[in-house]
Amino acid sequence: MQTETRPWHAIVLEVFKANGIRLIPYVPDNVLKPLIAACHADPFFTAFPTAREEEAVGIVCGAWMAGMRGLCLMQTSGFATLPNALASLPCAFQIPALVMVSERGTLGEFNMGQAMVCRTMRPILDSLGMEHHTVSRLDECEFIVDRTIRQAFMTQSPAALILSPLLTGGKAVARA
Amino acid sequence: MSAATVAHNAKRLPRAGVAKRLVARIGDGPAVIGGIGNANFDLWAAGHRARNFYMLGSMGLAIPIGLGVALAQPDRRVFVLEGDGSLLMQMGCLATVAARAPRNLAILILDNGTFQITGGQPTPAEQSGTDLVAVARACGLHRATWAADEAELDRLIDLCLIEDGPHAIGLKLDDSPPERQTERDPPQLRDRFMRGMGAKRDRTLG
Numbered sequence A: 001m002q003t004e005t006r007p008w009h010a011i012v013l014e015v016f017k018a019n020g021i022r023l024i025p026y027v028p029d030n031v032l033k034p035l036i037a038a039c040h041a042d043p044f045f046t047a048f049p050t051a052r053e054e055e056a057v058g059i060v061c062g063a064w065m066a067g068m069r070g071l072c073l074m075q076t077s078g079f080a081t082l083p084n085a086l087a088s089l090p091c092a093f094q095i096p097a098l099v100m101v102s103e104r105g106t107l108g109e110f111n112m113g114q115a116m117v118c119r120t121m122r123p124i125l126d127s128l129g130m131e132h133h134t135v136s137r138l139d140e141c142e143f144i145v146d147r148t149i150r151q152a153f154m155t156q157s158p159a160a161l162i163l164s165p166l167l168t169g170g171k172a173v174a175r176a
Numbered sequence B: 001m002s003a004a005t006v007a008h009n010a011k012r013l014p015r016a017g018v019a020k021r022l023v024a025r026i027g028d029g030p031a032v033i034g035g036i037g038n039a040n041f042d043l044w045a046a047g048h049r050a051r052n053f054y055m056l057g058s059m060g061l062a063i064p065i066g067l068g069v070a071l072a073q074p075d076r077r078v079f080v081l082e083g084d085g086s087l088l089m090q091m092g093c094l095a096t097v098a099a100r101a102p103r104n105l106a107i108l109i110l111d112n113g114t115f116q117i118t119g120g121q122p123t124p125a126e127q128s129g130t131d132l133v134a135v136a137r138a139c140g141l142h143r144a145t146w147a148a149d150e151a152e153l154d155r156l157i158d159l160c161l162i163e164d165g166p167h168a169i170g171l172k173l174d175d176s177p178p179e180r181q182t183e184r185d186p187p188q189l190r191d192r193f194m195r196g197m198g199a200k201r202d203r204t205l206g
Ligand SMILES: Cc1ncc(C[n+]2csc(CCOP(=O)(O)OP(=O)(O)O)c2C)c(N)n1
Pocket: A084, B036, B037, B038, B039, B057, B058, B059, B082, B083, B084, B085, B086, B087, B112, B114, B115, B116, B117, B118
């Protein structure tokens, strides 16, 4: 395999494009900053902030039903606000709503609130029966993101992509 | 700011009539999203249309869903029927809509002052006298207005069809029950809507 030289956000951006994902509603996260900025800078995308992550899920579901593909960007805390919206909209209606979550609250974070919330994410995804994959290595990034997105659309199922600090570097914090 | 005070004069319309008037005036082209609560029941009772989407859950997401539809098909008018209780739960979406300013989106706020479907308990907005149309305007939906009666509702719906939005129309509703209940088959509702919207090509199954 060729050594991957692009940063994770450049890989993700190209995979979005290759899969025709144009609509990117988000609630921001520090780690997602370069990806959000790149989406705004590229006229291929319609990227914009929402007040809540639930809204972003509703927007992406509505857009897909009308023929436009989208994906929601958020951090772990934002994901934790979503079980009801995911269960009763994309899961119940079989809509391939995609969420990409920057994993916060693990591997060296200072915020106890985020650390607690982080533990709820995978159990929620498992109990919803939602496909989810964690991207932790640069050389696997394109494959995991691309295949997860493709399968979501082909099976009309929602899915989550979790971006580990191992991939993104997370948020650098000083030792206590 | 005269329109903001119209709230107090707005007649309480019989709820079933609103969706019927809407559907009768807009023709086949526009998409209509019916929110959780009695909004989607009213839409269903007004007669199924190929471009109707009925929510069964995800309280508060009718407007975001409508925004997604409006962004995906900017040349098609999109109407959203959303209850006051539901809007209250997701009020931030009004700012999101105003920020995107989709010209083809119209929001009908069905304000009966209660969570009717769960037993008619008054909403905190009703208890506090919150004016939801004023809220919409403060969020940047400058065209938001109350419809004082049926004739004004008709006129405002016609405006939504010809003038650029985003539009928001507040309606005070009575406490009459919905006439029918939506068939609860989410994948089928979604599939029909997608075919109606041309997002699935083969229409023979629709
Ligand atoms: C998040 C969430 N909380 C509570 C409910 C239960 N619930 C369903 S409909 C509803 C009331 C809806 O009120 P409104 O939008 O004003 O519509 P109405 O019933 O008056 O037609 C409630 C509380 C729910 N479905 N989801």
